[in-house]
Amino acid sequence: MIIRPYELYIAFRFLVKGRFQTLLIFGGVAMGVAVQFFLNSLIGGLQVSLVERTVGTSPHIIMLPREAYPTSILAESGQILDYRKAPVVSDREILQWEQYLEWLKKQSGLKAICPVASGQGFIERNGISVAVAIKGVDPAQGAVIYKFNKNLSSGQALLSGESVIVGLNVAEKFQLQPGDRLFIRNDRGSGAFFTVSGIIDLGSAPANSIVFMSLERGQKFLSLTGINMIEVQILDVFKAEKLASAWRNEFSRVNIESWQERNRELLTALRSQSTSSNLIQFFILFSISLGIASVLGISAIQKSRQLGILKAIGVDNRGAARIFLIQGLTIGLSGSLTGIIVGYALSIFFTEVLGAATFDLKLEAANFIVPAILAVVISSLASLSPARKAARLTPIEVIRYG
Amino acid sequence: MAEIVVVKDLTKSYGQLVKTLVLKNITYSFEKGSFTAVIGPSGSGKSTLLNILGLLERPTSGQLIIDGQDFSRGEVNDYSEYRNRHLGFIFQFHYLLPEFTVLENVLLPVWIEAGRPEGAIYRKALELMSAIGISQLKDKYPAEISGGEQQRTAIARALINDPRIVLADEPTGNLDRETGFAVLEVMTGMIRELGTTLIMVTHDREIALRAERVVELVDGRICRSFVVKEEGVERVKTLLEDRRCVFSD
Ligand SMILES: Nc1ncnc2c1ncn2[C@@H]1O[C@H](COP(=O)(O)OP(=O)(O)O)[C@@H](O)[C@H]1O
Ligand SMILES: [Mg+2]
Numbered sequence: 001m002i003i004r005p006y007e008l009y010i011a012f013r014f015l016v017k018g019r020f021q022t023l024l025i026f027g028g029v030a031m032g033v034a035v036q037f038f039l040n041s042l043i044g045g046l047q048v049s050l051v052e053r054t055v056g057t058s059p060h061i062i063m064l065p066r067e068a069y070p071t072s073i074l075a076e077s078g079q080i081l082d083y084r085k086a087p088v089v090s091d092r093e094i095l096q097w098e099q100y101l102e103w104l105k106k107q108s109g110l111k112a113i114c115p116v117a118s119g120q121g122f123i124e125r126n127g128i129s130v131a132v133a134i135k136g137v138d139p140a141q142g143a144v145i146y147k148f149n150k151n152l153s154s155g156q157a158l159l160s161g162e163s164v165i166v167g168l169n170v171a172e173k174f175q176l177q178p179g180d181r182l183f184i185r186n187d188r189g190s191g192a193f194f195t196v197s198g199i200i201d202l203g204s205a206p207a208n209s210i211v212f213m214s215l216e217r218g219q220k221f222l223s224l225t226g227i228n229m230i231e232v233q234i235l236d237v238f239k240a241e242k243l244a245s246a247w248r249n250e251f252s253r254v255n256i257e258s259w260q261e262r263n264r265e266l267l268t269a270l271r272s273q274s275t276s277s278n279l280i281q282f283f284i285l286f287s288i289s290l291g292i293a294s295v296l297g298i299s300a301i302q303k304s305r306q307l308g309i310l311k312a313i314g315v316d317n318r319g320a321a322r323i324f325l326i327q328g329l330t331i332g333l334s335g336s337l338t339g340i341i342v343g344y345a346l347s348i349f350f351t352e353v354l355g356a357a358t359f360d361l362k363l364e365a366a367n368f369i370v371p372a373i374l375a376v377v378i379s380s381l382a383s384l385s386p387a388r389k390a391a392r393l394t395p396i397e398v399i400r401y402g
Numbered sequence: 403m404a405e406i407v408v409v410k411d412l413t414k415s416y417g418q419l420v421k422t423l424v425l426k427n428i429t430y431s432f433e434k435g436s437f438t439a440v441i442g443p444s445g446s447g448k449s450t451l452l453n454i455l456g457l458l459e460r461p462t463s464g465q466l467i468i469d470g471q472d473f474s475r476g477e478v479n480d481y482s483e484y485r486n487r488h489l490g491f492i493f494q495f496h497y498l499l500p501e502f503t504v505l506e507n508v509l510l511p512v513w514i515e516a517g518r519p520e521g522a523i524y525r526k527a528l529e530l531m532s533a534i535g536i537s538q539l540k541d542k543y544p545a546e547i548s549g550g551e552q553q554r555t556a557i558a559r560a561l562i563n564d565p566r567i568v569l570a571d572e573p574t575g576n577l578d579r580e581t582g583f584a585v586l587e588v589m590t591g592m593i594r595e596l597g598t599t600l601i602m603v604t605h606d607r608e609i610a611l612r613a614e615r616v617v618e619l620v621d622g623r624i625c626r627s628f629v630v631k632e633e634g635v636e637r638v639k640t641l642l643e644d645r646r647c648v649f650s651d
Contacts, residue, residue: 005517006510017501309497312458313559314486314514317479394478396459399493400449 003326007319010310011326018299025295026335029375032288033339036281036371038346043277044362047270051237054266055259057147057202059114059231060240061247064255065094093226094254100230103250109235109243114141116229117218121184121191121211125174132170133210134184136218137231145233146202146212154178155198159214163197167208171199184211186221285374292328293382300324300386307390308398321387328383332376339375340368406567406599407432407455412464414450414622424450426622428464432567432615437590437600439610441642442619448603449571451619455601456489456569457481469566486515490560490598492570492589498544498552498559505531505540508558515563523562530558534588550581557589561596568593570602574609586612607642611635616642 015022094100097115104113117136122129135142139159143149148157148165155178157165166176176182176196185191194213202208213221234240237259244258260267307320315323347361414425424447432438432455440448453459454466457473466473469488473481485491498507508527512519519527531537536554539547544555553573560568573589574582590612593600602613610616616638617627630638 006513009513009518013501305497306499306501309499310510310514311482312456312485312491312497313511314482316482319482319514396453396478399453399458399497 003322004319006315007322007326010315011323011330014299014303014306014323015327015330018302021295021299022331025292025331025379026338028288028291029331029335029379030338030342032284033336033368033371033375034343034346035284037340037343037368038350038361039277039280040367040371041343041347041361041363042350043273044364044367045359047273048362049359050266050270053203054263055237057145057151058207058259059145060234060237060259061232061244062257063094063100063230063232063247063251064257065092065228066253067255093224093228094230095226097227097230100251100254104230104232107243109239110232111235112141112144112231112233114138114145114231115215115227116142116231117215117222117224117227118229119218119222119224120187121221122187123170123174123182123184123211125182128174130170130173132167132184133206134186134213134218134221135210136213136215136221138215141231142212145231146200148198148200151200151202152198153201155196157200158197159212161214161217162192162194163213164194164217165198165200165212166196167210168199168201169205169208170211171196184221186223188223192221281371285371285378288375289378289382292331292379293385296324296328296383296386297389299327300389303390304393305398307393308395311393311395312399317391320393321391324383324387324390325380328379328381328387329376332379335379336372336375340372343368404434405431406434406469407601408465408467409455409461410465410467412451412454412461412466414447414454414459415462424622425454425461428622428624430617430624430627432599432601434599435597436614437593437602437612438615438617439613440601440603440617440619441605441607441610442625444605446619447622448605448619452569452571452601452603455567456491457485458491483515486511487563488566490563490565490568492553492556492560492568492573494572494575498555500544503541503543504536504547504551504555507544507555508562511559511563527558527562530561530592531555533592534558548581549577550585553577553585554588557585557592561592561598564596565598567599567601570600572603572605574606575604610642611638 101113101115104110114137117134119134121132121134123132137159142159143157152165153168155165159165166182170176174182176199178196178198180196181193182196183191183193194211200208200212202210215227219225219227234243240258241260244256244261247256307315307323311317311320344363347363351361408431410429412425412428413423415421415423428451440451442448450459454461455468458478460476460478461474464474498504499510502510505527508531509519509523512523512527528537528540531540534554534557536551536558539551539555544552547555553576556573560570570589574586577585586609590600602609604610611630613630615627615629618625626641628638628641633641
C-alpha cells in the first residue's frame with residue numbers, strides 16, 4: 001500500500017480538527033494499553049514472586065525410588081507360597097542411580113542435579129527430642145538448589161565430615177549457634193555427633209526443619225549404600241511438568257515428580273489468576289474497539305461532505321478509504337505508544353511511590369507488545385468500515401444534496 | 403472554431419424500474435476558451451448535464467468527448483485524476499473544507515496531484531488569490547469569512563491547477579445580487595485572462611447575457627442555443643424574455 005502525501009495530510013488535519021473525538025479514542029487506546037501493560041506486569045510479577053517463594057529454594061523435579069509395586073505371592077504353579085509375604089514392595093533406594101545422574105547431566109536446561117540421601121533423624125538436646133529431615137547432598141549442587149550462600153542466616157555453608165547446616169526452625173528450637181555440637185539419632189536407634197557450621201533460612205517451616213550434611217555422611221547416617229533421591233533444578237521453572245513427563249517416558253523404574261504436582265493449589269491459583277486477567281483484558285479490548293469503531297464511524301458520516309468535495313476535485317476511492325485507515329492507524333500507534341509510557345509510569349508509581357507491592361512488577365516487553373499490537377490492529381480494523389463508506393461515497397451525492 | 407467538449411445524443415435517466423429521463427438526446431459542442439451559459443427552468447436538467455460534463459456523473463447513453471478524449475464509458479472513480487488535473491469546479495454552495503485555511507483550500511488540488519506544493523505554487527496561489535481579492539484572508543478558516551469570500555476561494559481553488567474547463571453550477575445563486583455580480587466579475591475576468599473554457603449553469607438571464615454562448619435547456623432537451631455576438635445584445639435580451647420554448651411531444 002503506497003500512501004500518498006495528501007492522504008496523510010488530510011487524515012492528520014481531520015484528526016487535529018476533530019479534537020474532541022480524536023482525544024476520546026486516543027485516550028481510550030492509551031488507557032487500554034496502559035492498564036493491560038500494568039496488569040500484565042503486576043500479575044506476572046506476582047506469579048514470579050509466588051513461584052519463586054514456593055520453588056525458588058527447592059528442587060523443581062525430583063526422582064524417587066519406584067513407588068510401591070505389587071509382588072506375586074503365588075508360585076509359578078499357582079500355589080500360594082507365603083501368606084506372610086507383603087503383597088507390595090518398594091525400593092528403598094534408586095537402583096543404579098549413577099546411570100540416571102549421567103543421563104541427566106547430558107540434558108540441557110538444567111541448573112543443578114543433586115544426588116540426595118534423604119531420611120529422618122531425631123535431635124535430642126536438653127531433654128527435648130524432635131524429628132528432623134536429614135538431607136545428605138552433594139555440597140556444590142546442594143548449594144545451588146538451596147542457595148546456601150544467599151539464605152545463610154549465620155555461620156558458613158560448610159558440608160564436610162561432621163559439619164552440618166541446620167534449618168532455622170531447628171536452630172531456634174535447640175538454640176543452636178554455629179560451632180555448636182549436637183547429637184542426631186537415626187531411626188534404628190544409633191546416632192552421631194555433628195557440628196553446626198551454618199544456620200539457613202529457606203522461608204518455610206518444612207524446609208527450615210532440614211539438617212543438611214554431605215552426601216557421604218548422609219549415606220552413612222541413614223545406612224544407605226546408594227541414594228534415594230535425585231533433586232533437579234531447571235532454568236525455566238514453568239517447564240518442569242513438561243520435562244518431568246518426558247523423563248517419565250524415558251524411565252519406568254523411578255518415580256518422577258515435578259513441583260507442579262507437589263503444589264497443586266498454587267498452580268490452580270496461578271491459572272485462575274491468569275484466566276481472570278485475560279478475561280479483564282478481553283473486555284478492555286472489546287470496549288476499546290467498540291469505542292474506536294463508533295467514533296470513527298460517526299466521523300466518517302460527519303466528513304462525508306468533505307469527502308464528496310475531495311472526490312470531486314480528484315481524490316479517488318482508495319485515497320478516500322486510506323484517509324480513514326490512516327486515522328485509525330495513527331490513533332492506534334500513538335495511543336499504544338502513550339499507553340506504554342503511561343503503563344510504565346503507573347507501574348513505577350505503584351511500586352516506588354505507593355510501595356503497594358511487596359514484590360517487583362515484571363516489567364518486560366511482552367507485557368506491552370501484545371496489547372500494543374492488538375490496539376493497533378483493532379484501531380485499523382475499526383477504521384475499515386468508515387473507510388469502506390468513504391470509498392463508496394460518490395461525489396454527486398454530496399454535490400447534489402449537500 | 404475549436405471544440406473542447408462535444409456531446410452527441412447524450413441521455414441520462416434515473417431509476418431502475420421507473421425510469422425518469424432527465425436528459426434527452428443532447429447534442430452540442432462547447433467552444434474552446436469561451437464562456438457558455440446553460441440556462442433553463444428549474445428541473446430542466448442543467449445540473450445533471452454539467453455534472454456529466456464534469457465527469458461527476460455518468461451518461462446513460464451517448465457520447466462525451468473532452469479535448470479529443472472519449473469519456474463515454476467508465477466509472478466516476480476512473481476519472482479522479484482527470485478531474486484533478488484538467489477540470490475546475492465551482493458549486494452553488496461553495497463547498498470549502500472547514501478544516502483547512504483559505505490558502506490550504508486553494509492548494510488542495512495541488513496537494514492531491516503532486517504532494518506538498520513547492521514555493522512556486524505558493525506564489526502562484528497567492529497571486530491568484532490577490533487577483534481575486536482574497537489574499538488577506540489566506541490564514542482564515544472558511545467559517546470566518548463571508549459567503550462572497552468563500553465563493554472567491556472556491557474560484558481560486560478551481561483555477562489553481564490551470565484547468566482546461568471550469569464548470570460552475572449557479573455560482574452566485576447563494577449570494578446577494580451585489581456580491582453575486584462582484585464575484586461573477588472576478589470569475590469571468592480571470593477566466594478570460596487565462597483563456598480557460600467556462601461552462602456555467604444559471605437561471606439568471608442577466609448573467610447569461612455576459613456569456614458568449616447560451617444554451618437553453620427545457621425538460622431535458624436543448625430548446626435553443628445561440629452566440630450572443632451574432633445575435634446582438636438587444637435581440638438576445640428579447641430572446642431570453644421569450645419563455646415559450648415548448649416541445650410537441
Ligand atoms: N438521483 C436522481 N434520481 C432521480 N431523479 C433525479 C436525480 N437527480 C436529479 N433528478 C431529477 O432530474 C431532473 C433534473 O434535475 P437537475 O439537473 O438538478 O435540474 P436543474 O439543475 O436544471 O434544476 C429533476 O427532475 C430531478 O428531480
Ligand atoms: Mg441545478
